[in-house]
Amino acid sequence: CSAGEYSCPTPRHRQYSVTLEDHKPSCSTVAIDSVYHQSYATECLANPEYIYDALPVSHANQSNNDKIIDELINAQIISLRMRWYVLSVSGANQSLFVKPNYFVDYKLNVTNSTPSLDNYKTNFLSYLGIASKAPNILLQIINLFANTGYGSLSIRISVTLIVQSLVFVFTIILAVIDSTGWPDVFFWVTMLSAAVINVANGVYQGCVYGAAAKLPMGYPNAVTIGMNMSGTIASLFMIISIAVSPSAKVAAIIFFACAVVMLTICLVSEFYLKNNIFYVYHTEREVESEISYEDMKNMNKKLESNADVSADTSTTASEPDLQGIYQYKYVLKKTWVQLLNIVLIYFVSLSIFPALWADIKPLNGMIDEKYYSPVFCFLLFNLFATIGNGIAQYVQRPGPKYVTIFVLLRLLYIPFFLYCNYRPNNVNRTLSVVFKNDWIYIVTAVTMATSSGYLSSLAIMYTPRAVPQKYASTAGMMAALIIILGILLGINFSLVYPILNM
Structure with a gap:
């Protein structure tokens, strides 16, 4: 059974594939293809504290494949933090x-x-x-x-x-x-x-x-x-x-x-x-809108409480x-x-x-x-x-x-x-x-x-x-x-x- 291959979509729908050497849940390739998975993965990549600190309660009952996706994102963030400190x-x-x-x-x-x-x-x-x-x-x-x-x-x-x-x-x-x-x-x-x-x-x-x-x-x-x-x-x-x-x-x-x-x-x-x-x-x-420091801080607080942030981001200036x-x-x-x-x-x-x-x-x-x-x-x-x-x-x-x-x-x-x-x-x-x-x-x-x-x-x-x-x-x-x-x-x-x- 070969390692599973996963993709994390960005807001521009560009696919970055990652081969997991440490996680082998099945012999098939699991794609992040649902709207929920795409939104969740994108938010995790854009906001590391979202996963790095603690998973929201609403995601506690995810499937095994969803949890593997969480582990992938979390591992990438922790890996980047450690490499950045060393660098x-x-x-x-x-x-x-x-x-x-x-x-x-x-x-x-x-x-x-x-x-x-x-x-x-x-x-x-x-x-x-x-x-x-x-x-x-x-x-x-x-x-x-x-x-x-x-x-x-x-x-x-x-x-x-x-x-x-x-x-x-x-x-x-x-x-x-x-x-x-x-x-x-x-x-x-x-x-x-x-x-x-x-x-x-x-x-x-x-x-x-x-x-x-x-x-x-x-x-x-x-x-x-x-x-x-x-x-x-x-x-x-x-x-x-x-x-x-x-x-x-x-x-x-x-x-x-x-x-x-x-x-x-x-x-x-x-x-x-x-x-x-x-x-x-x-x-x-490429970011489409300007997000100030205060806006970003408010977004992170709402993400931690699993709130919807779309209203805030839509009102920012060009x-x-x-x-x-x-x-x-x-x-x-x-x-x-x-x-x-x-x-x-x-x-x-x-x-x-x-x-x-x-x-x-x-x-x-x-x-x-x-x-x-x-x-x-x-x-x-x-x-x-x-x-x-x-x-x-x-x-x-x-x-x-x-x-x-x-x-x-x-x-x-x-x-x-x-x-x-x-x-x-x-x-x-x-x-x-x-x-x-x-x-x-x-x-x-x-x-x-x-x-x-x-x-x-x-x-x-x-x-x-x-x-x-x-x-x-x-x-x-x-x-x-x-x-x-x-x-x-x-x-x-x-x-x-x-x-x-x-």
């Missing part, structure tokens, strides 16, 4: 950021130091951030105006992952080579490597956000979760490498090798993503048909508030993390100092930012109108952390330390990281829902561009902090 772990380039001791204390720590080399060591993270994000934002802009079709996005995702992997292999080779005779050259080669990695990563993230924006509301947030999750994984790798490696050189080789493995997993995940029926449905469909620069002006006009929120969130977060936090020294001796920054800077931020992203997956409060208030309040974190025990290298602090307990710093850092993840997720999810579905991909790529702009502004502003402490 979104695109932050292997964060490995360069969470291993500063390797560069500052090992590769650049030579006997015959110079004033320029001392400057490189003092502001290494800030220089690395600028070298990474400046070319990143340029390529994001180019990527935004390029073709956003699914095939084009898929090719760019694959190519950029391969480029990042090759550069990390080159970084491993640099770790093996003795560079004590040319530390200045090593510094600039490292900056160039970071630039190439982040050029590729900028295109990659823009493509992933653009593709995710075509999917239901939770998927753009899955990209953000994946990015912070990658930072958490990289931070754990760093802590483990410090604990088990006999030298900084061996630790760095292990560490960067893990980054190559992460990128390879992302590449394999992207290959399988192309065959996901739920993803194909959403990336190829989509404007815009091309060229007019399309981008229209999207910007609709989304500028959320884009501003994204800039401010990442500006505050990246001006504080990692440059400021990495130079906050312990006062109470709770753990060995060599673990203090890896745990309470890098791991803490990425872990709790991921938790904040996860909370936003289930709780979307405040709404689009009021999220800006909480975004502005986060500006108060900057003076707070400056008055912690912040002591940058080669700088004699003149400001008094107001907060002299490590726990005060740690608890406040947890709130900063969590609010960064939570509010950024809300703003990123709200952005593509402010425009019609046909422009959602453009809005998602604009959000990815604005993220890099916020990061770049924050990293550049962090150069001011050592001056304020003198």
